[in-house]
Structures are given as structure tokens and as C-alpha cells.
Amino acid sequence: MSSEINNDNNVMTMANWVRQTLNQLNDQSKPRIGLFDSSVPEPTQLLCDVAGKAFAQGAPDSFVSVFMRNHPVFEAWLSERYDVPAEHILCTSGATMAVSYVLEALCAPGEHVLTETPGFDIFRIAAAVEHLELSEFSRPAPHFGVDPLLVLDALQPNTKVVIVSDPHNPSGLGMDQDVLSELCDMLASRGIALVIDEVYKDYSDDFVSGLDIASHPNLIRIGSMTKNFGLNALRAGWMFVGADLLERVRNHLRLADFSVSKLSHSVLAEVVSQSDRFDAFRHDIMRTARPIVQDWLDRMVEDGLLERLPPLEGCICFPDLKHISDTNDFSRWLAETHGVIVVPGECFGAPGFIRIGFAREEASLREGLRKLEAGLIEYVQILQQQQKKFAQN
The missing domain is CATH 3.40.640.10 (Type I PLP-dependent aspartate aminotransferase-like (Major domain))
Structure with missing residues (x-):
């Protein structure tokens, strides 16, 4: 296929998606937790x-x-x-x-x-x-x-x-x-x-x-x-x-x-x-973060919300949301209602998935996962209610 590009800010790219979502939350003065970052925070x-x-x-x-x-x-x-x-x-x-x-x-x-x-x-x-x-x-x-x-x-x-x-x-x-x-x-x-x-x-x-x-x-x-x-x-x-x-x-x-x-x-x-000091900074964050996310993912699989993933290796993961096919819509809803920002799989050519970046300090990571879990449960319930209503009609 031929590649085409323009400057439309509505084009589904990761940069545009994150920019629009952050601007929307800033306009609404809502607190947010960014699980979209794909590196450790800057060691300022x-x-x-x-x-x-x-x-x-x-x-x-x-x-x-x-x-x-x-x-x-x-x-x-x-x-x-x-x-x-x-x-x-x-x-x-x-x-x-x-x-x-x-x-x-x-x-x-x-x-x-x-x-x-x-x-x-x-x-x-x-x-x-x-x-x-x-x-x-x-x-x-x-x-x-x-x-x-x-x-x-x-x-x-x-x-x-x-x-x-x-x-x-x-x-x-x-x-x-x-x-x-x-x-x-x-x-x-x-x-x-x-x-x-x-x-x-x-x-x-x-x-x-x-x-x-x-x-x-x-x-x-x-x-x-x-x-x-x-x-x-x-x-x-x-x-x-x-x-x-x-x-x-x-x-x-x-x-x-x-x-x-x-x-x-x-x-x-x-x-x-x-460089040993900067390596240590990264290692310390990941040593804490990765087991937290792995335990959370395992529990979400057991609860029937995610498909099973291989063991985590890096600072990002890409879970398949078992009951949600339009992850663009879900991710926007999640940001608006729960203040958590993840990247929808549509940005990577894979609807139904979300990318989670978890190289974060422990308290923020745990809070972000808690809100993401609550959002997943609530959104699946909304979809099930809509499907039930549709079947009745």
C-alpha cells in the first residue's frame, strides 16, 4: 500500500492520541495517572x-x-x-x-x-x-x-x-x-x-x-x-x-x-x-514495579478480564482485553471517568489491546492499576448491559 501522511491532529497516532487526552484532562482540571509512558521518569x-x-x-x-x-x-x-x-x-x-x-x-x-x-x-x-x-x-x-x-x-x-x-x-x-x-x-x-x-x-x-x-x-x-x-x-x-x-x-x-x-x-x-548511578535508578524502579504489574495481570486473567500474557520482560506490556474490541473508545472513557491514561491498541494497529507503561514509583503505579481495574470492570458491565438491552429489543 502507499504511505500517506498529513498534519491532521485527528489522525490516529500515539502522539496525537496522548496529546489530545492530556489536553482534555487539563481542560477539565481532573487528576490523572499516566500509564502511557514507556520509560523510567526523568532522574532530574x-x-x-x-x-x-x-x-x-x-x-x-x-x-x-x-x-x-x-x-x-x-x-x-x-x-x-x-x-x-x-x-x-x-x-x-x-x-x-x-x-x-x-x-x-x-x-x-x-x-x-x-x-x-x-x-x-x-x-x-x-x-x-x-x-x-x-x-x-x-x-x-x-x-x-x-x-x-x-x-x-x-x-x-x-x-x-x-x-x-x-x-x-x-x-x-x-x-x-x-x-x-x-x-x-x-x-x-x-x-x-x-x-x-x-x-x-x-x-x-x-x-x-x-x-x-x-x-x-x-x-x-x-x-x-x-x-x-x-x-x-x-x-x-x-x-x-x-x-x-x-x-x-x-x-x-x-x-x-x-x-x-x-x-x-x-x-x-x-x-x-x-552510568552505574543511572542504571541503578532504572533497576530500582523496575525491581519494584515489575512484580506488582505481573501480580495484577495474573489476577486480571483469573478474573476473566484479560487474556493470558507471557511473563513480563521490559517496562511496557500489551494485554488483550478479553471483552472489549474498541479500545480507542474504552481508553478515552477510562481517561475521562477514572483519570488513567493508557494507549489504545489502535495506535499500534491492534484494536482490542492496550499498552501499559509501568516504569513508575510504587504508590503511583498501584493507584493507577487500581483505577484501571475499576474502569475495566465498570466498562465491561456497561457493555454487557448494552448487549442485554439490545437482545431484548
Whole structure:
């Protein structure tokens, strides 16, 4: 199908949906609990402490030019943490921009991109902006795995890029690395690039550094400091680019985004020099939050409100609401009546599901789940009453 895009704020995208819902609740001065966020909260005090000490006596040694190059401290940290040769690392102004740059570098208007469903809508939006043809292959519930044969069946003669997320957005579930490697090799033999969105990788309890760039020359892996450390304020992302694609992507990046923020990357260098503190911040939140949500989900399954999910892995989950097919309508009603914001599955191409972000402090998380549970029960009762009334008529 052909990708089209416009600036209509009513288009069903996640950004538009959340923006409209927040504006509506602000207008009504209602309290709200956001279970739509997909990262830990910004560690504001920790960030201020690190940056404040670094700049207390003026510009630190990390305050160096990043014109047409990566920050050397950040590059070295990425290389060690994710086991990637430094020469294959390209820094960007966030992961979203990295997706756009990849498509601009590797595709011409009218060529084809294949991505996943359910999936993050930014992949579809980026393809539409570049006037690319787009189609999707299914990652079926409840495990949301990738079948390489389904991917191959969905390829077209003009396919240039396949995009997947690992861990998967919206389910938060990780992929088998052997399957990913097999898929990458299959695509390489056809001259097609595999792009993996890895922004949630650091949330896995069983952290793996990811596919070896050196062994997969048609591979691009994308990450961001927004998700792993909650540092959206720094707008820092990266690409790990395989040998066959590196020159094209790097040359395009130098034309399109040749200078990331010197100040942002100086602060970033100070942050990663103390990354254990930011990792601990994330681990502490998730160590508390994940068991709370897992227990809640198990109880909702026992109560017949949700279909069973695999065990939680990341900071988001994507439950199937057993009795509700229009989750857009439910999510709006839930926000209006109970002040809880979740993201309807329609934003990811999967009506009947909702995405819950649970990287929150304990009291707020428990209150949000309590209100979500009350809303689920009440809404199902409303639907049952409507069905009964319809049957009587």
C-alpha cells in the first residue's frame, strides 16, 4: 500500500492520541495517572547533580566539539557497553531522527519498506514522510515473535529495508537472537537492510549486547538515552551500522544532521562516566514495579478480564482485553471517568489491546492499576448491559 501522511491532529497516532487526552484532562482540571509512558521518569535530581558538579567551575574537559564526529567519551561508552567497534557508531539527535535518516539514506521515493504489526507508528510515519511504499507482517499475540518466513513472504521486488523492534514495542517482549540473526542473513542475500529498534534493550533482566555488527554487514541497530535512562532532555540517540551500509548512512548523516548538540553531549559524557548511578535508578524502579504489574495481570486473567500474557520482560506490556474490541473508545472513557491514561491498541494497529507503561514509583503505579481495574470492570458491565438491552429489543 502507499504511505500517506498529513498534519491532521485527528489522525490516529500515539502522539496525537496522548496529546489530545492530556489536553482534555487539563481542560477539565481532573487528576490523572499516566500509564502511557514507556520509560523510567526523568532522574532530574540525579541529572542536575552530575551536570551541576561538572560545570560548577566552568566548562569541563567533556565540553568539546562534536562537529562532524561523535563525542569521544560517549562513543567509547557505547562501544564497550554494546560490544560494537567504534568506527561503526553514528550519533544522532534521538532515535526517531535515526529512523528517518536511515530511510532517507537507503531508500528512494516509491521504494518499499516492510515493518511489523502491531508496531510503533513512527516507522509508518517516517516511511510516509519519505514517500515510500509500506507494508507490514504480523507479530501475533501473545508472544509477538517474528517468523522469518512470514517476513520473506511479505517482501516485494523493490523492498530496501525491513524494520523490527527488539524488545518489541508495544509488548515489551524480546526476540530470540538466533532468529534475528537468521532473518538478517536471509535479507543480506537479497540485498535488503535489517533495522532493529533497540530502545528498550537495557530493560531486560537477561541483557545481551545485540547482534554482532561485524558479522552482519546489512544490519543497523538504533538506540536512545531517552528510554534506558529517561533522559529525553538530552535528545541523544545512535546507530550501529554494518559495513555494507556505513558509508551511505554516514555520508547522508553529515548532510542532514552534521552537528549534534555540543552542550547536550558534554552533559551526556558526564552521565555515562557515572552510568552505574543511572542504571541503578532504572533497576530500582523496575525491581519494584515489575512484580506488582505481573501480580495484577495474573489476577486480571483469573478474573476473566484479560487474556493470558507471557511473563513480563521490559517496562511496557500489551494485554488483550478479553471483552472489549474498541479500545480507542474504552481508553478515552477510562481517561475521562477514572483519570488513567493508557494507549489504545489502535495506535499500534491492534484494536482490542492496550499498552501499559509501568516504569513508575510504587504508590503511583498501584493507584493507577487500581483505577484501571475499576474502569475495566465498570466498562465491561456497561457493555454487557448494552448487549442485554439490545437482545431484548
